[in-house]
Amino acid sequence: MVREQYTTATEGTEIERPENQRVCKIGIYGWRKRCLYLFVLLLLIVFLVNFALTIWILRVMWFSPTGMGYLRVMENGLYLDGESEFLLPLYAKEIRSRVDSPLLLQSPHNVTVNARSSDEEVTGRLIVGPKMVEVQSPQFQINSKEGKPLFTVDESQVLVGPDRLRVTGPEGALFEHSAETPLVTASPFQELRLQSPTRSLSMDAPQGVHIRARAGGVQALSQMDVVLHSGDGRLVLDAETVCLPELAQGTPGAAGGSRGLYEVCVCPDGKLYLSAAAADTTCHENSQVCL
Known part of the structure; x- marks a missing residue:
């Protein structure tokens, strides 16, 4: 810009112009x-690049006013639709699936669910691995829809709650120690077998043991x-016919040989044997069987 100096002049006066005019430049040059x-x-350029990257991130991550991608923020929590992968621990009060789909937790190694106390100590743990499902807890319990305990396990006992426990394996149930139950029965049209291959089999009850076969026979085999x-009672064999085919026989007498009748005798040690029947007992005549 050029700054010029002007002087007012009146009529009849000469205007004197300066010989040297000053020029001052204002600005950046x-x-x-x-x-x-x-x-x-x-x-x-940086602003345009940042703006383009922001738009690309919003597009790739599926940001929306209600959430991000499959994750939406609802009034009562977070809603996740589809498969998701969590690389770090997930803390939530409750995890639920949709009404029309199941809840799937999947891991290439195992799935571990821990319950902690206020002191961050693990009070219960569920580990689902590729070869075994492990539960670490003072008590494990399975309930029905009505809340009735079906199966309960703790350090001292195992409780089975249903009315009937059914074992469908071909080898049956194996008890290394004692088993206590009020009733042992087989399925319809199936036989019931109680056996101990290498040891003895014992059945004890404070008020008696009842063995009943309504549509078949009862066999007791032992090596x-x-x-x-019976401690304080009687031994009752209630049947139309009681057969003891392998009892030892004494020397048959005339009456026994002719009629084929025998009487059952008992040795002092409880052994049974047959003796030919007569008008009077002949057990003492054949007592050599007890020797």
Whole structure:
């Protein structure tokens, strides 16, 4: 810009103009101006790149006013639709699936669910692995829809709650120690077998043991002895016919040989044997069987 000096003049006066006029330049010129324009251009490029990256991130991550991608923020919590992968621990008060789909927890190694106390101590743990499902808890319990306990396990006992426990394996149920139950029965049209391959089999009850077969027979087989003992009562064999085919026989007498009748005798040690029947007992005549 050029600054000019003017002087007021009246009529009849001569206007004197200065010989040397001063010129003052105001602004940015030269290399400073070019640097300023270059800096503004760089800022504009950075702004455009940041804006494009922001739009790309919003597009890729599926940001929306209600959430991000399959994750939506609801009034009562978070809603996740589809498969998701969590690389870090997930803390939630409750995890539920939709009404029309199941809840699936999947891991290439195992799935571990821990319950902690206020002191961060693990009070219960469920581990689902590729070869075993492990539960670490003072008590494990399975309930029905009505809340009735079906299966309960703790350090001292195992409780089975249903009315009937059914074992469908071909080898049956194996008890290494004692088993206590009020009733042992087989399925319809199936036989019931109680056996001990290498040891003895014992059935005890404070008020009696009842063995009943309504549509078949009862067999008691043993490699050594079969002992039926009653402490303060009687031993009752209630049947139309009681057969003891392998009893030892004494020397048959005339009456026994002619009629084929025998009487059952008992040795002092409880052994049974047959003796030919007569008008009077002949057990003492054949007592050599007890020797």
